[in-house]
Amino acid sequence: MEPTDIKSQSLEELKKTVEALGEKPFRAKQLYEWMHVKLAKSFEEMTNLSMTFRGKLKESCILTTLTALDVQTSKIDGTQKYLFALHDGNVVESVLMRYKHGNSVCISSQVGCKMGCRFCASTIGGWTRNLTPAEMLEQVYRIQETSGERVSNVVVMGTGEPLDNYDTLLRFIHMISDENGLHISQRNITVSTCGLVPKMEALADEKLQITLALSLHASSQEKREALMPIAKKYTITQVLNACRNYYEKTGRRITFEYALVGGENDSQEDARRLAQLLKGLNCHVNLIPVNPIKERSYVRSDKKVIGNFQNKLEKYQINVTIRREMGRDIDGACGQLRKSYIDKKEDS
Ligand code: SF4
Numbered sequence: 001m002e003p004t005d006i007k008s009q010s011l012e013e014l015k016k017t018v019e020a021l022g023e024k025p026f027r028a029k030q031l032y033e034w035m036h037v038k039l040a041k042s043f044e045e046m047t048n049l050s051m052t053f054r055g056k057l058k059e060s061c062i063l064t065t066l067t068a069l070d071v072q073t074s075k076i077d078g079t080q081k082y083l084f085a086l087h088d089g090n091v092v093e094s095v096l097m098r099y100k101h102g103n104s105v106c107i108s109s110q111v112g113c114k115m116g117c118r119f120c121a122s123t124i125g126g127w128t129r130n131l132t133p134a135e136m137l138e139q140v141y142r143i144q145e146t147s148g149e150r151v152s153n154v155v156v157m158g159t160g161e162p163l164d165n166y167d168t169l170l171r172f173i174h175m176i177s178d179e180n181g182l183h184i185s186q187r188n189i190t191v192s193t194c195g196l197v198p199k200m201e202a203l204a205d206e207k208l209q210i211t212l213a214l215s216l217h218a219s220s221q222e223k224r225e226a227l228m229p230i231a232k233k234y235t236i237t238q239v240l241n242a243c244r245n246y247y248e249k250t251g252r253r254i255t256f257e258y259a260l261v262g263g264e265n266d267s268q269e270d271a272r273r274l275a276q277l278l279k280g281l282n283c284h285v286n287l288i289p290v291n292p293i294k295e296r297s298y299v300r301s302d303k304k305v306i307g308n309f310q311n312k313l314e315k316y317q318i319n320v321t322i323r324r325e326m327g328r329d330i331d332g333a334c335g336q337l338r339k340s341y342i343d344k345k346e347d348s
Helices: 009-020 024-037 051-060 133-148 163-175 197-206 221-227 237-251 268-278 302-317 335-345
Strands: 065-071 080-084 090-098 102-107 108-113 129-131 151-156 190-194 211-215 255-258 283-289 320-322
Touching: 009 024, 024 335, 065 133, 065 335, 080 335, 090 133, 090 335, 102 133, 129 163, 129 283, 129 302, 133 151, 151 163, 163 190, 163 197, 190 197, 197 237, 211 237, 221 237, 237 255, 237 268, 255 302, 268 283, 283 302, 302 320
Parallel strands: 102 151, 151 190, 190 211, 211 255, 255 283, 283 320
Antiparallel strands: 065 080, 080 090, 090 102, 108 129
């Protein structure tokens, strides 16, 4: 029989597991606390559980724990990039960003990605597998434990398309915001998607309080298709309608991510079209100067061009900010630390 992945279980499910092992249900609460509040890495640490119980847990359950293979710290702003090893030899990347309002952790949801966005390093080797809820939680837990600082915000924007691992994502959101766990407010959780429309609609029906961030990156269907293959499946109109629906059902303002690629999507005409597309939608636009990756020929937009783009949007009363770049000196863009690690391993 497959060992039970207890760190992915809700408290209710854990009660059943504990009972099946012949223990009283209240033990589940203690076990849950060890895993999700005290962030224990082994059963040995769980000293208020009997030796017999711990023995049974060891025999029939796994306690998913990620190990940091590498931690890089930015000399510019203290941002830290973590490369975590999974039990099957795969690796994932997570980032800790320190802001005045608190610590934010950006986590991965899959090993690799199927979506093929042209400017992204995470998709170059394709998709390997989905992460489990425990593997998503662990990225936050290990960073909180290693840094010794409380994580107040979580962004699911690392490697992978979170809505392509939908059930796991939902479980992750419920568990990380659970008052019996780290209890991070749903309002401090952001999930980024490249625009999987049916899943966006399903998510709206969940009526969560999380922020949905849509990777838009273009102001027309044609340009979006050139940057993001998924745009061929779900048109820009469908994606924006799904955003409107999300706002109507949850009351949560939508964030639009717009990676500025020099000469591709950064003209004044692009800005005007973008403003037109977003008219009347309660939203915020995040402009991201794209990080060049060596496998692609994309270049970063000029500083002046970025400023002009922002000004144009503001003229149309669109809320817009240029995303502050964090940790540029440490394998900049998302997925690059993992990719450098895999490349090095293949070379050796
Ligand atoms: S940007 Fe996100 S969805 Fe697109 S390929 Fe990269 S990880 Fe996947």
